[in-house]
Structure formats: C-alpha cells, structure tokens
Amino acid sequence: MKPIRATNFYGFVKCPRKVYLYFFGDPTKKIPYSEFLQQKMKEGRDYEREIISKFRFAQPEEALSYKEAAEQTLKFMKNKEKLIYQPVIIQDNLIGIPDFLEIKKGKSKLGNYYYQPMDIKTGLSAKKKYTMQLCFYCYLLEDIQGFSPDKFKLWLGDGSIMELKTQDYFNKFADIFSKIKDIAGGKKEQVHICGACKDCQWKDFCFSVAEKEDHLSLIFNISRNNIRKLKDFGVKNLKDAAKINIDELSKVKGFGKTSLKRWKLQARSLISGKSVKLSSYPFPDVQDIYFDIEDTQIKNNKIVYLFGMVIDKEYKYFLAEKPSEEKKAWKSFLDFFKDKKQFNLYVYSGHEKSMLKKLFKKYGGDKKIFDRIISNLIDLLSVVKKTTIFPVYSYSIKDIAKFLGFRWSSKDASGSQSLLWYSEWMATNDKKHLNKILEYNKEDCLAEIAVKEHIENQNY
Template structure:
C-alpha cells in the first residue's frame, strides 16, 4: 500500500459507474489501457465549450498553480476563499489524512460561488457548482457534488446549504445534500475498502456503459477467457448475482439448468430466453423462438433499406441513406441524402420524402427504433402533413424488433454489426462504430475534408447492406423452419 490513498472526485465518479474501472485506474499499468476513443475526446471538447459558454457570463478568479501541484492549487483556492473572492474557477479542495486512515480526498468543482452565511472566513461561505454535459442530474453527478461539499465543509467550517449542477441545456439543478451526503458516504466507504484491501472487483461487461472505457479491451479479453456470463445477452448484473447463488457460473450450466429453478426469480419467460440463448452459444446455431413460423416478413420486387446518421449534440439527422433493391432488374443502388451543412437538413428531408414516394409499395426495412423516431421528429420540425407521414410509417419494418422476437442467435450482442458479422458481412472500414461517424461529421464541418464525408457514406451504405443481408437470412431461416 502507498502511504496515503488518494480519492479524487473523478475516481469516485468512476467507482459509482464501475468499481472495476476505479480499481484498475489506481493499480493497473495504464500502458495496457486502450487509446482514448475519438468520440470520448469529442465529448470532452463539448464539455469544455459548455464550460466556456457558462463562464462567459461571470467574472471569476482561477488558481495559477499547475494542475498536478495539488497542494499549491489547494492553498491558492483557500486564500481566494479567505479573501472573499466572488467566484473561483477550477479551484481545488484538499482534505488530507481523514481520521488517521491514510486517506486524502480531493475535489475540484468547476466553480465555487460565494454566498451570504457564516463560515470561518467571515460572513460568507462557498457553494460548489459543476457543469455537466448530461441532460438530467445523474446519481453519480450528485454523489460527486456531495463529496465536494463534504470536503468544502472541512475547509470553511460549515456545510454549504446546497450544491448545484448546470446541465447541457443550461438549466440549474439543486442537489439535496441531506439525501446525497449519506448516499455518497456509502459509496465512499465501499470505494476505500476495496482500494485499501486491493481487492480487484470481478469483471462484468455492460454493453453500453463499457464501450467508451479505456479498460474495455482489457476487461473484455478477461471475460472472454473465462466465458463470463455477462457476455450472454439478457444477463444483467442482478440476474448474474442470482445465477451465482444457484451455482450457474458458465454458459454450459445456464444451458442445462432447470428452467423452473431460474423462473423462481426471473419468471418462466425470462428463464426460457436465457436458457435458449446459452444453448445457442453453446451449440453455435440459431433457434426459433416459440411458434414464430407464421411471422410474415414482407418480400416484394422493390425493397428499401434505410439507415440514418445523426449528430446528437446538434439534434441533427444529417444523412438519410437508402439502398434500393430491385429484384426484377437484379440491381442494388445506394442513394445518400446528405446534409453537407446542418442547415440543409430540411432539404434532404424533402428529397427523402420525394424519393420514397416514387416507390409507394416498397417496404422500408431498418434496424432499430431510431429511424421511426427520427422521421416523426423531422415531420414535426418541418411541418409535414400527418396524412403524408402515417402511410409512410406504415411501410416501416423494424428488423431489430422482428429478430429478437423470432430467433435466438449465437451472438454476444443483438446489434446490427454483431449479427451481420455472424452472417459473414464485414464493413469496409474495419473496427469503426457509429459514434466514430459523429466525430467524422464534426471534423468535416471544421476542416472541409471530403474524405471524411466519403467514409461516412461508406459506413452508412454498409449499414444498409448489412440490414439487407439480415432480412434475407431471416426470411430463409423462417422458411426453412416452416418446412421442418
């Protein structure tokens, strides 16, 4: 053990999200971590821009000590507070050696705001404010705010009446410290115990939460080597905990366990789905779910495969990609409706509507709910008549919903990329995810580099073609099952 365990607000935030990530950040060799993803770097840039926009409204003072010189920054921050500075940006709150436990706590709120009150400094006290990209006050944000408030109380001699969050839409949220201090203390106590005992938390792969973590490859390789149950679609942390208590700790044991045993907690439907998923992985083959033989997937001479690329921060759908498949002429043509500038979104929306109106009987296949939601958003934004939109939406066929309702496949994720790769399809730009296209479009707007647009178009076309491949496979598989 080191002489003093350092608990920062960033470490506590990461611990709340994933105990294992916090442990690896303290004890593992960072050279084994993944290179930071472009999308994460983009989020950081957006966070900086939000901070700058908020700070532009205020006058403030800032410690000039180096970020790594914690003691100097903490001393300068405390001096500012003693002098009654109205606003302190990027200050550092330091609480060394808590109760002789060898713990040093560091908090760095975005702002410290002076308010009337009584503290050891005089007739004023400070309140911590954090500026966050989120649109809602997530629990981890409030736990960090409570942590900073606790350190601040030790410095100024009084607990601030509140802590505040400024969120993406510039709305301010008051953190109720009466509630969150106790919750924070529970998380902090657990964090200290795990780190002091050097007890490495078990790996658990969460598909959404883990994707941007710099330890993702490290943890995924470990999970693969042990065939960890978290790699099985449908195994959530709570379900995993119960499966362990009944001795189910492998794909094989889940595939063979009595469904009634699992159904006691999960219910028979969930238990059956988990068993079938494990069996599919174990035997490396697809299974029909229930009686899905009569599911009808539209098959016509003309079919449309539709995929959207979006920029969430701008609330912008900048590429409406269509693959038109004509079975009579045996042709497949890709039509990208691309907004090279954000203000062209309305134009490509009209182009898209005109194109699909040329083929009124063609079903429109897509993979996820997003395409339907986006069409409804665009229709509302550009005041398209409901009489035009409702017939259009009636042609939409969500292959994601249809897939998960009808078949169980030997995959670790039911994402389009995972399913298409299982079917042998490869995107031309290997290893690229959808969030990379967001970064590419952002860079295109700044640089004008058309190779970025070309990469986005390739990715979108491959998404459409992967959707086409999946639809054909699903039709053939269901037909095969009907014959049996």
C-alpha cells in the same frame, strides 16, 4: 486505502469495476480513447474555456502540488474571493477539484459567507455521474465550512444553469461513497460486460478476463443482480448456464421462465458459436427498403443530416450538407414515398422511428405519407430478438452482421465515427469526409439486408 477523487464517482456510476481497475489495474492494459471520445473530451474542454473566459476568478497556481494548491484555495476562501476556479479541497486522502467555488451569503466557520461548488458539463441534464461528483465536493467542504452546502450548481451544455438541492442526492451519494471506500480498501469488483464496456479503456482487458472465466455477463443484457442470484443457485459460468434447469429455477422469486430460457439458449449459442432459431417471422411480400439515418447534436439541436436507403440493390440518399439543409432533406425524403403504397421499411432499433416523429413535429409534411412510412417500418432488432439467438455479446447491427460474415469497408466504421466525419466535413469542407459517411450509411443498410436474409432463410 487509496486516495479517492471525484472522478471515481463518475467511474462508479458507469461501472464499479472501472474504479477497482483505476486503483489496482495495470495501466498498460488500457487502450487509448477512440478518436470520437477524444473529440468529445476536446469539445468539453473548449466549452469550459468558453465559459470561464466570461468571468474573473482566483485560481491556484498550476505548478503547485495538491497539498500546496489546497492551502492556496483555503487562503482564497479566507480572503472571500467571489469565484475560485479549479479549487483543490482535500480531506485526509479525499481530493476534490470542482470547476468553481462560488461565494454565498450565510454563516459558516469562515464568517458570514460560505462556498458552493459548480461544475461545467456538456450534457443537457443533471446526470447521476455529475450530481455524485458535486455531492462529493459538498461533503469535502464540510470540514472547512462547518457544514456541507445545501445546494450545488451545474452549468449544462445548452448554457442553462441548474441549482440542485444536495439532500435530494445525498443518500445515493452516501451509498456510492461507502462502496468506493470499500474498493479503495481492496475489495475486488468482478468483470461485468455491459453497454458501458464499448467506450471503456479497459475493454480489451475485461473481455479477455470474461472470456477466460466463461463469465455469465457475456450473456447479452443479463443484469448484475441476476448473475448474483444465479450464482447463489450454483450457476457460476456459461457452461452451467447452458445446463440450467428452467422448471426448477423458475420457482425462485424473480426468475421468469422466458428469461431463463433466453439465458440458457444464449449460453449454448456462445459455447457452440452457432445461432439458434426461436421462431419464424412473416415478412410481408412487398418491396423491401433498407433504411438508416445519421444524426448529430449541434449545440442544443439534434440534426438529421442523412436519410439513406437501399432499394433493389441501389443506394438512394437525401443529405443535408449543412445543418441548415435538414428541412430540405426531410421534404425530399417524404416526397420519395409519395407514390409508394406498399413497402417494408427496415430499420435496426427504434431510433429512426423516434427521429422521424421529431422531424414531422419540427417541419411537418404530408400526414398521409408520414403515417404510411411509420406504419411500414419494421424494426429488425425487435425481429432478431423474437426469432434468433446469436452467439454475440451485443445485439448491435455491427456484431450481428459481422457474425453473419458482413464486413464494413472502413475499419473504424461506427455511428460515433460518422459523427466525427460529419464535424470534420463541416470544419474542412473536404468531400472525402462526406463520402466516408455515405459509404458507411450504405453499408449499414446492406448489413440490414444480411440480417433480414438470415432470418428469412431460417423460415424454411
């Protein structure tokens, strides 16, 4: 069995195949992390550095092997060190390196004290990918202390510290641990294309495998469980899915006719490379406004820094050059709609609606204008799902608009890239970063036009 590390729990929560490829994949097939993810990782390291600078602690020497570092960690524990940074805990071929071990009062094999693990994370809640790693450290400590600590701590991105009960997470942990052990022992995890692939280093490799195998997970939003069930009924790939007998399969518990029809049409669309019309959509015959916001997380706060719109081919925007100008940009945005009574305000996804509601709660404004804006929103993603099957693996605006022939001028244009541009703008004051954001935001609005026009043209 391959040595198991805490990072495998993090990986498993995202995608079990990640763990399989970690152990057995060809590392040359991995692609580098995106600039955005590299920046996020750097922020994580900076945050950890900021926190540890406040404490005095013992730490195993960096040059040591795992085995030597584990021996030194044990010495620190026997010496009753209050806090140990990056301790190494080994049990057979299991290796754990929490951010901290913190001394606690209570009987253990060590004496009248024991240790509890703590991790520093930039996230704002006790995510599963964090708690599973911490349960792993608790599990590893059992050998040394005679029992697993009943609690662990998470130092979160907003500076708060959560102390959580190990038992609340242990069943889930035990289940994942046993699956990871199976994978480490050689059990193959099949490809499964899903939302997690977008940021995964194995993305190119897995997509090429899935395409070669005509894999069912290429059907947008199909779950692992449904794929397993379809396979039980002989539906093994896209070609089979394109021919499924909906009446027959809908008798099987858990398969609805709507889902079966969607999977069948999605498979057909992927095979033919053509979109399929499901229904028409009655767009109200009023002025069309294509809208997109850009926002970012600064410490604890979500900040909307750009409200961009395309109206009658003109790009109009309200920009908070600094996060402190968010309120001003919000008021200008509301003001813009003062005299507008009838309009369609197109967005892509429910994100804009939820951010507008948050901003109204935060800063207020004219309720009548706000209500009018909200009631005129049209979510094109919902419209797409109702009206059209596209031959794409994801229904993001990027994938749909690209299929329709729309191109962004920047090769690396993406929501996460625009976050990076905004933080570069704040760090350097160089307008070129702001201009890139404006261009990207405008093109997102133009992409909405491409999608809306495609659906409208289908209506005839």
